[in-house]
Amino acid sequence: MISVVILGAGNVAxxxxxxxxxxxEVSVIQWYNRNLDTIKPFKNLVEITNxxxxxxxxxxxxxxxxxxxxxxLSSKLPFENRLVVHTSGGVGVYELDKKHKRGVLYPLQTFxxxxxxxxxxxxxxxxxxxxxxxxxLKQLARxxxxxxxxxxxxxxxxxxxxxxxxxxxTNQLYRIGHEITESEGAEFDLxxxxxxxxxxxxxxxxxxxxxxxxAKRNDKKTIKKHVKLLKKQEHKDIYNLLTDxxxxxxxxxxx
Amino acid sequence: MISVVILGAGNVAxxxxxxxxxxxEVSVIQWYNRNLDTIKPFKNLVEITNxxxxxxxxxxxxxxxxxxxxxxLSSKLPFENRLVVHTSGGVGVYELDKKHKRGVLYPLQTFxxxxxxxxxxxxxxxxxxxxxxxxxLKQLARxxxxxxxxxxxxxxxxxxxxxxxxxxxTNQLYRIGHEITESEGAEFDLxxxxxxxxxxxxxxxxxxxxxxxxAKRNDKKTIKKHVKLLKKQEHKDIYNLLTDxxxxxxxxxxx
Numbered sequence: 001m002i003s004v005v006i007l008g009a010g011n012v013a014x015x016x017x018x019x020x021x022x023x024x025e026v027s028v029i030q031w032y033n034r035n036l037d038t039i040k041p042f043k044n045l046v047e048i049t050n051x052x053x054x055x056x057x058x059x060x061x062x063x064x065x066x067x068x069x070x071x072x073l074s075s076k077l078p079f080e081n082r083l084v085v086h087t088s089g090g091v092g093v094y095e096l097d098k099k100h101k102r103g104v105l106y107p108l109q110t111f112x113x114x115x116x117x118x119x120x121x122x123x124x125x126x127x128x129x130x131x132x133x134x135x136x137l138k139q140l141a142r143x144x145x146x147x148x149x150x151x152x153x154x155x156x157x158x159x160x161x162x163x164x165x166x167x168x169x170t171n172q173l174y175r176i177g178h179e180i181t182e183s184e185g186a187e188f189d190l191x192x193x194x195x196x197x198x199x200x201x202x203x204x205x206x207x208x209x210x211x212x213x214x215a216k217r218n219d220k221k222t223i224k225k226h227v228k229l230l231k232k233q234e235h236k237d238i239y240n241l242l243t244d245x246x247x248x249x250x251x252x253x254x255x
Numbered sequence: 256m257i258s259v260v261i262l263g264a265g266n267v268a269x270x271x272x273x274x275x276x277x278x279x280e281v282s283v284i285q286w287y288n289r290n291l292d293t294i295k296p297f298k299n300l301v302e303i304t305n306x307x308x309x310x311x312x313x314x315x316x317x318x319x320x321x322x323x324x325x326x327x328l329s330s331k332l333p334f335e336n337r338l339v340v341h342t343s344g345g346v347g348v349y350e351l352d353k354k355h356k357r358g359v360l361y362p363l364q365t366f367x368x369x370x371x372x373x374x375x376x377x378x379x380x381x382x383x384x385x386x387x388x389x390x391x392l393k394q395l396a397r398x399x400x401x402x403x404x405x406x407x408x409x410x411x412x413x414x415x416x417x418x419x420x421x422x423x424x425t426n427q428l429y430r431i432g433h434e435i436t437e438s439e440g441a442e443f444d445l446x447x448x449x450x451x452x453x454x455x456x457x458x459x460x461x462x463x464x465x466x467x468x469x470a471k472r473n474d475k476k477t478i479k480k481h482v483k484l485l486k487k488q489e490h491k492d493i494y495n496l497l498t499d500x501x502x503x504x505x506x507x508x509x510x
Contacts, residue, residue: 067477090477108445110452110467121448155441161481161494162432166446167453168468169497170425175462175504177417186410190363191421192458193376197365198422199454203447207430212365213423222322222345226416234500239416241496242424245489249430 002140003058005030007073009038011111012087013064019119021045025143030056053078060085060140062105063096071095083133089160092153093127103128103137106156107146110167119144125151125159176235183231208249215246257395258313260285262328264293266366267342268319274374276300280398285311308333315340315395317360318351326350338388344415347408348382358383358392361411362401365422374399380406380414431490438486463504470501 004026006013013031020026028046033039036050049055061077063070063086070086077084080099089106096102109122124141126148128134134150141148151159174195178188201210214222223243230236259281261268268286275281283301288294291305304310316332318325318341325341332339335354344361351357364377379396381403383389389405396403406414429450433443456465469477478498485491 067474090480109449110456112456112465112467115456121452123445123448125445149442149445151441151445155436155439157480157484158435158439159441159445161484162436162441162443162446163449164468164470164481164494165428165435166432166450168466168470168501169493170428170450170453171457171462171466172470172497172501172504173420173425173428174457175466176500177421178462180413180420181410181417184410184413186406186414186417187404188417190378190380190404190406190414191417193378194364194418195421195425195454195457197376198425199450201365201367201370202426202429202450207426207433210367211423211426211430212367213419215419215423215427219322225345225412226419229412229416234503238424238496238500239419241493242427245431245493246423246427248489249427 002026002060002136002143003029004140005032005055005058005061007032007061007063008065009033009035010064010066011113012107013062014113015111015117016062016064016087016107017042017046019117019144023143026140029058052076055079057082059083059136062087067091071097074100083136085137089125089156089163092157093129094153101128101130101133103133104153104156105137105141106151106159108159108163119146123147123149125149125156127152127156173238176238179232180230180235211246211250213246215243216250218247257281257315257391257398258284259395260287260310260313260316262287262316262318263320264288264290265319265321266368267362268317269368270366270372271317271319271342271362272297272301274372274399278398281395284313307331310334312337314338314391317342322346326352329355338391340392344380344411344418347412348384349408356383356385356388358388359408359411360392360396361406361414363414363418374401378402378404380404380411382407382411428493431493434487435485435490466501466505468501470498471505473502 006017020028030047031039032049039048061084067088067090070091074084074097084096084100085103085105087105093102093104104127106125107122124146126137138148177191181188227236227239261272275283285302286294287304294303316339322343322345325346329339329352339351339355340358340360342360348357348359359382361380362377379401381392393403432446436443482491482494
């Protein structure tokens with residue numbers, strides 16, 4: 001049985017708590033948050049605290065807090081030489097205080113407050129400084145049913161940036177699709193199967209091979225029609241920039 | 256039984272033929288293509304021809320050809336007053352020769368040469384000029400198991416442009432994710448569950464509500480880190496433009 005203390009109360013902390021709470025291999029023995037109110041709803045399931053000096057001894061301390069406070073919080077922990085990990089994509093492992101055994105458990109997925117998460121669909125990127133801590137973190141991730149991968153801090157930073165492209169930016173393209181269809185009284189719902197198919201396609205095929213459309217074909221007539229039809233300059237700019245990007249990827253010259 | 260003649264031999268034509276060929280409600284009585292070689296593999300399943308003067312009488316003629324030749328091909332058809340439809344998102348219904356009863360069957364999905372398509376996931380946008388033709392086209396689409404929607408030419412053009420955003424541009428963001436991860440020896444595969452989850456999320460939630468990430472939070476530190484880490488100017492430009500777009504959508508000021 002691996003004993004865990006969770007620190008923080010955001011989406012990642014909450015989803016991790018709920019998932020660990022379901023497994024037999026892991027026991028969350030304590031949940032810390034500066035503001036106790038946020039985690040009070042869980043007080044019948046786990047011991048909660050807002051006092052760092054009251055933290056119990058555990059196999060792993062998981063700092064699921066915002067990037068800015070990871071270093072500071074790790075320094076404030078009133079013990080040393082125990083395994084302390086953070087869950088951030090953008091923060092290096094060395095930003096944790098060196099008095100600890102240090103590691104990272106970065107779950108590469110989008111977490112919403114209310115949506116249920118199946119950790120089988122959450123790859124967990126693991127980094128440790130000392131080799132001995134690695135098997136424990138791997139076992140921890142596996143207990144959730146997650147696939148795991150050893151990833152160093154540089155790779156994790158790049159995955160985090162790439163995640164912004166494929167998640168936040170992609171979602172913004174959905175948003176633009178929503179805006180321009182609704183403005184013409186057309187239904188965004190009609191685009192939903194296409195959105196899903198586009199994501200499914202690259203599960204088995206490289207995005208390079210999966211590309212289609214006017215930019216790849218260099219179909220100037222259609223491109224011109226689309227740019228003309230878009231009303232917002234912002235949408236025109238995005239259309240032009242991504243069209244050029246596709247042309248460059250597929251060996252077409254810029255307009 | 257609805258009798259159909261298909262004209263053209265691209266992805267849409269081929270997928271439509273295969274799908275109609277499976278239903279009992281539709282009979283494809285002839286398949287026309289200028290270049291007979293392309294459709295020869297199907298000659299045991301359907302009569303093929305490259306001669307417009309040999310076209311048989313049918314309930315519907317489906318012009319699944321490239322946008323540029325739709326008007327011209329419709330004019331060349333050696334008959335009139337029959338129902339002739341095209342399948343293009345970007346071409347108006349009036350570009351078909353007015354000697355015909357005119358309509359559009361626009362399947363809103365991405366078609367690949369080899370990937371199987373389940374038409375239950377292909378919304379078909381229908382437009383007709385005369386009201387009488389509408390039920391027949393609806394029946395035709397329904398025979399494939401497709402959801403249908405009446406959509407006028409303006410709405411269809413906007414859906415077509417929106418499809419470029421949510422399909423081609425989104426796929427290019429996947430491509431950039433692929434490029435930047437592989438350049439650092441990280442695995443694109445780790446992003447695949449995130450890609451799928453991002454697409455699934457907007458099936459039940461608006462893209463506006465689904466948004467997360469540094470741009471929405473206006474997390475300047477992370478944004479700066481990401482832009483610095485990107486090596487290609489093109490990627491930096493796309494990062495900045497889409498970050499600004501998200502900020503505008505969510506009421507944040509431009510950098």
